Amino acid sequence: MHADAAAAAAAARRMVDTAERVTVLTGAGISTDSGLPDFRGPKGLWTRDPAAERASNINVYVSDPEVRRSNWARRASGALWADVEPNRGHEALVHLERRGKLHLLITQNVDELHQSAGNSEDLVVEIHGTTRKVQCLSCDYRDDIEIALGRVRAGEEDPQCPDCGWLLKAATVSFGQSLDPVDVARAERAALECDLFLTVGTTLAVSPINMTAPLAAQSGARLVIVNGEPTEFDALADVLVGGSISEVLPVICGLDAPGG
Ligand SMILES: [Zn+2]
Known part of the structure; x- marks a missing residue:
């Protein structure tokens, strides 16, 4: 030191x-x-992957199904959290x-x-918030994110809330959310x-x-x-x-x- x-x-x-x-x-x-990695540093997540930054805006996430599909695919691949x-x-x-x-x-x-x-x-x-959990953007549904990721790996590209059918998102506070x-x-x-x-x-x-x-x-x-x-x-x-x-x-x- x-x-x-x-x-x-x-x-x-x-x-x-x-x-x-x-x-x-x-x-x-x-x-x-x-x-x-951090988000905005030279090797930051968003520096290397601008699509991930776009997905962190709640309005983009809700309005663009392609952003959600690529976001779920990226999370389901597990690369981000391997061996952390x-x-x-x-x-x-x-x-x-x-x-x-x-x-x-x-x-x-x-x-x-x-x-x-x-x-x-x-x-x-x-x-x-936390990326280890998933939540519904409409109702109170909240669970371990592995449950949603399992559904993605089984073929669902944009899994929906099991309780109300609305959109699911990792339980982080995105830009535009309070x-x-x-x-x-x-x-x-x-x-x-x-x-x-x-x-x-x-x-x-x-x-x-x-x-x-x-x-x-x-x-x-x-x-x-x-x-x-x-x-x-x-x-x-x-x-x-x-x-x-x-x-x-x-x-x-x-x-x-x-x-x-
Ligand atoms: Zn719901």
Whole structure:
């Protein structure tokens, strides 16, 4: 680990040690070490596959059957999710929960790797939904996405809701869809209630959830930002930690010894 990152991680660790309620906000950067590409980087999903970006707009998805068919075919091929496992960064946040310090884990990721790593379902808010589940765009139907993918592999190109016959979509929040107001309220409340707010692997550029960071800071919480590149709110941070997330986060959360 680079000396600057090690020193910053050690400082952040001391803040975590004295904190009682840590609210965490994670983004794509925590999952890249699990082999998941981000969206808009040089090797990003949408950079390489513009059709996938078009399918992420709800109006396009609903109005264009060809977009839905290619989207289902891409998901059913399974390439995106092959061999994706939580990494040391995810394990560090499980350790934080086991220490009794995790107040809420807000994630912008749709990969369920926090739950796979061992964080409790009821402490994770998936603000942008999850690709591991499927939902109906009309009724309350929701299930494991493998059920829909099985239907696609069996020959259905655009599977429809078993309850009402309307369109199915991965349970992510697409562009043009609203965030769940209950999730947003939980996140904002957790930002106000914590004594340390820890952001990991996000440039804090996506509104409105990025505003939980200044909200926490303004209400008196310490702000620790862990990211490989600058973020929108670096000026508010008590500590900025660069370097590899899967290396620095275990130190910050007390899973690994400092200076290692
Ligand atoms: Zn339905």
